[in-house]
Amino acid sequence: MFEPSLPLAERMRPYSLEQFTGQAHLVGENGVLRRVISSGIVPSMIFWGPPGVGKTTLANIIAAQVKMPFQMLSAVSTGVKDVREVIERAKQTGKRTILFIDEIHHFNKSQQDALLAAVEKGQITLIGATTENPSFEVNAALLSRCQVYVLEALTEENLLELLRQAIAQDKWLQQFTIHLKETDKLLLLSGGDARKLLNLFELVVEMSDVGSTVEITDELVQHVAQTQTARYDKVGEQHYDIASAFIKSLRGSDPNAAVYWLARMLEGGENLKFIARRMLIMASEDIGNANPTAMILANNCFQAVAAVGYPEAEIILSQTAVYLACSAKSNASYMAIKTARQLVRQTGDLPVPLHLRNAPTNLMKQQGYGKNYEYSHNYENHFSVQQYLPDAISYKKLYEPANNPRENEMRMQLRKLWNDKYGY
Known part of the structure; x- marks a missing residue:
C-alpha cells in the first residue's frame, strides 16, 4: 500500500503553466505573466489575492522557467536578519535571485525597507504574496518598484477540475475507486481555497479502506469536517465569526474572552493591523466619552503594531484588549450620529440660519449673512x-449622554448651559 509523505495539496502542486489551473488573465495564452516568463526578464512583483489561488505556486513556476536561484521566506516567522542573509548570498554568488516572501503584509516598514536597495541594484527580484490590499500594506517606496498582479478567486469549475486531476493523477488516490456524487459541501467548506479543498478531500478519502469504492457526498464531507480541529480562515465565515466574538467580548467587558479570541486570531495568522483597526473603531463606538483615553490607547496600539510587527505586537494587542474590555462603556456618540443621519434623511436640506452663515462678501452681509451672530468667547463662561440648529428642528436632542461618571458630568454641564431646551 502506498503511503504519501506529503499532503495532497502539495503532491498536486503544478510545476508548469500548462498544469496550472485558474488565473487565465495572467497565465492564459495571452496572459501578462506568460509573456513575462517567455521574455526571461522578470520584474519584482506583488501577487495580491485570497488564500489558495496559486500565489506561491506561480512564484515557483516563474523561478523554474527562467532558471533563477529561488529563496522563500514567510513574513510571519522571519525578519530583517533572514532577508539580509538572502541578499548577502546573492551578492556573493553574483546571481540575481528570486526572493519570494509569503504574507509580505506582515513585514513592518523597516523590514520592507531592508529590501529596497537590493531590489534597486538588481541583486534580487522580489515576489511578494499578500491577501491584503498592497496599497495599504506595502510601503510606497517598495510598491513603486514592483508590478502588482491581482489573482482572482478560483471558480467552481476550477475547483472541480482540481479534484478531477487529483483523482486521475495522484498515486495514493488511485488505490480507491472514487465517485464525486455531491461536491457542494466540499466547495463550500474550502471557501475557494485550493489547498483546503484538496486536503479536506484527502481526509474524506482516508475514512475508507484501500481498494474500496468511495462515494463523495455532502453528508460524508460534513461528518469528516466536524471531526477536525477548528481552523481559522482569514477570509471565510469563521474569520468574521471570531472577529465578531472578539469585539462582542470587549463590548461585554470580559477581558478573559477577549484575550482568548485575540489568541485565536493570532494563531490563525490574522493581519495584526486588522485586529488593531477593529479595536480602534470599538474604542469610539462602544466606549466613547465614557473613557476618551481608550481611543488614544487604541490609536497608539494601531501605530505601535505597524512599527513593531510580529511577534512582539501581540503584547501590545493584548494590553489594549484588556484595557478596552475593562473600561466603562458608552455608545452615546455612536447613537448620536446614527440618529442625526436619519434626521437628515427625513428632513432634507434645511437652510442654515442666517446668523450662522459665512459672509465673505458685502452682498452676503447685506443679505443678513452672519448678522446677530454672538461670538461665544465674548460672553461669560465662553x-x-x-x-x-435649523428652525424646523431647533429643539431636537440628538446626543443623549450615557449613565457613567464622565458623561454624567457632561449632562450636568449641558443642563447648566441650556436649561430645559434639550431636556438634559
Whole structure:
C-alpha cells in the first residue's frame, strides 16, 4: 500500500503553466505573466489575492522557467536578519535571485525597507504574496518598484477540475475507486481555497479502506469536517465569526474572552493591523466619552503594531484588549450620529440660519449673512444662548449622554448651559 509523505495539496502542486489551473488573465495564452516568463526578464512583483489561488505556486513556476536561484521566506516567522542573509548570498554568488516572501503584509516598514536597495541594484527580484490590499500594506517606496498582479478567486469549475486531476493523477488516490456524487459541501467548506479543498478531500478519502469504492457526498464531507480541529480562515465565515466574538467580548467587558479570541486570531495568522483597526473603531463606538483615553490607547496600539510587527505586537494587542474590555462603556456618540443621519434623511436640506452663515462678501452681509451672530468667547463662561440648529428642528436632542461618571458630568454641564431646551 502506498503511503504519501506529503499532503495532497502539495503532491498536486503544478510545476508548469500548462498544469496550472485558474488565473487565465495572467497565465492564459495571452496572459501578462506568460509573456513575462517567455521574455526571461522578470520584474519584482506583488501577487495580491485570497488564500489558495496559486500565489506561491506561480512564484515557483516563474523561478523554474527562467532558471533563477529561488529563496522563500514567510513574513510571519522571519525578519530583517533572514532577508539580509538572502541578499548577502546573492551578492556573493553574483546571481540575481528570486526572493519570494509569503504574507509580505506582515513585514513592518523597516523590514520592507531592508529590501529596497537590493531590489534597486538588481541583486534580487522580489515576489511578494499578500491577501491584503498592497496599497495599504506595502510601503510606497517598495510598491513603486514592483508590478502588482491581482489573482482572482478560483471558480467552481476550477475547483472541480482540481479534484478531477487529483483523482486521475495522484498515486495514493488511485488505490480507491472514487465517485464525486455531491461536491457542494466540499466547495463550500474550502471557501475557494485550493489547498483546503484538496486536503479536506484527502481526509474524506482516508475514512475508507484501500481498494474500496468511495462515494463523495455532502453528508460524508460534513461528518469528516466536524471531526477536525477548528481552523481559522482569514477570509471565510469563521474569520468574521471570531472577529465578531472578539469585539462582542470587549463590548461585554470580559477581558478573559477577549484575550482568548485575540489568541485565536493570532494563531490563525490574522493581519495584526486588522485586529488593531477593529479595536480602534470599538474604542469610539462602544466606549466613547465614557473613557476618551481608550481611543488614544487604541490609536497608539494601531501605530505601535505597524512599527513593531510580529511577534512582539501581540503584547501590545493584548494590553489594549484588556484595557478596552475593562473600561466603562458608552455608545452615546455612536447613537448620536446614527440618529442625526436619519434626521437628515427625513428632513432634507434645511437652510442654515442666517446668523450662522459665512459672509465673505458685502452682498452676503447685506443679505443678513452672519448678522446677530454672538461670538461665544465674548460672553461669560465662553457661552451665549443662541440657536445653532435649523428652525424646523431647533429643539431636537440628538446626543443623549450615557449613565457613567464622565458623561454624567457632561449632562450636568449641558443642563447648566441650556436649561430645559434639550431636556438634559
